[in-house]
Amino acid sequence: MEIPVYLFTGFLESGKTTFIQEALEGPDFNMGERTLFLLCEEGETEYHPSKFFGTNVFFETVEDEEDLSEELLVSLQKKHRVERVIVEYNGMWGLDSFYRAMPAEWLTYQEMMFADARTFLSYNQNMRQLVFDKLKSAELVVFNRCDRKKMDEVDEEGVSTKMRFHKIVRVANRKSQILYEYGENDVEMDTIQDPLPFDTEQPVITIRDDWYAEWYRDINEDQQKYDGKILHLKGRLVNGGDIPKNKFVFGRHVMTCCVEDIQFAGLVCKWTDEAASFGNGDWVTVSAKVRIEDDPVYAGEGPGPVLYCTEVKKAAPAVPEVATF
Known part of the structure; x- marks a missing residue:
């Protein structure tokens, strides 16, 4: 049974x-799922279980990083017959210690990092590796x-x-x-735009495995740039x-925000009859020229990117197989 973490x-x-x-209130x-709560540090603020919506x-x-082991976590899972796990992790411990100890059926559903804006730069300067x-x-x-005033302040480089x-x-x-919290009910999402990790002005635009989701979104949002x-x-x-x-459809499964929304994100490819010799679902690398045009696959959606392949070769699976942003 899969255990969300x-x-x-x-x-x-x-x-x-x-x-x-x-969140637990x-x-x-918190609908009452049997929840194992691993406390890896003790802060100034205490928990009040009496206020939790669900009581399970x-x-x-866990006192020391060295205590983290698969044997310990499996025993706690069995002890409480848990359906999910919440971990408040110690900032001074390496995350790999926890991931190495995770039982096979435990799956990280969400990982969130919190920082005090007043001390973040100091932590980053003095403990950059841990940050x-x-x-x-x-x-x-x-x-x-x-x-807000301090967040808008600029240094000597502007x-x-x-x-x-x-x-x-x-x-x-x-x-x-990235989210900035200024007070109760006063939060701001980071909307700063970042350059794409690949250069669309190169003679051949090479997309690494971990860039697929960003590339797929970009080619659909700005089609003419790729024509x-x-x-x-x-x-x-x-x-x-x-x-x-x-012809064939070329793509990968993409997870936008959570496991439930994984979808196959693909584009039409034109090649030769040799395309039929490949197995359905085979991993391949393609070299292709993009043309923005109508195709029956895009019926009702208007013109879309069509990849005119010059080379198609079998390949090892992408790492990771499911692309993310």
């Missing part, structure tokens, strides 16, 4: 406890206790504090959402059925 990271006084307490996050929350404390460790896989980064925060996050993680461009990338080949022998 909700992982909350950050340093002391970063706001983790307050956020988790409030509501039915949206079982606290277990990077918490940012690199976080889906959401929350900066608490922000002050860079605002908010932009410094943004850049620190993006060096570690291009995919995470006439040469691409080289990896994906899965879909053929058979009503698809002509000289």
Whole structure:
């Protein structure tokens, strides 16, 4: 049975406890599931289980990083017959210690990193490796206790504090959402635009495995930019059925925000009858020229990107197989 894991990271006084307490007080996050709550640090703020909406929350404390082991986690899972796991992780511990100890059936559903805006730059300067460790896989980064005036202040190079925060996050993680909290019911999502990781002005635009989701979104949002461009990338080949022998659909499964919304994101490819010799679902690399034109696959949607392939080769699966932003 798959066990969802909700992982909350950050340093002391970063706001983790307050956020988790409030989440467990509501039915949206706590409908009474049997929940193992792993406490890996003790902050100034305490939990109040009497206020939880659901009462099946079982606290277990892990005192030392060295105590984390698969044997321990499996025993706690069996002890409480849990349906899910919440972890308040110690900011001074490496995340790999937890991931190495996770039982096979545990799956990280969400990882959130919290930081106190007043001390974040100091932590990053003095413990950069630990900060990077918490940012690199976080889906959401929350900066608490922000002050608008201070966030807008600029340094001698003209860079605002908010932009410094943004850049620190993006060096570690291009995919995470960033949220600034200024007070109760006063939050702001980071909307700073980042350059694409690939250069669309190169003679051949090479798309790495971990760039697929960003590329797919970009080619659909800005089609004309790619008209006439040469691409080289990896994906899965879909053929058979009503698809002509000289055509196939090329794409990958993409997860936008959660497991439930994984969808196949593909484009029409034209090649030769050799396309029919590949197995449905084969991983391939393609070299192709993009043309924006009508195609029956895009019926009702107007013109779309069609890849005119010059080369199609079998390939090893992409890493990871499901593309994410």
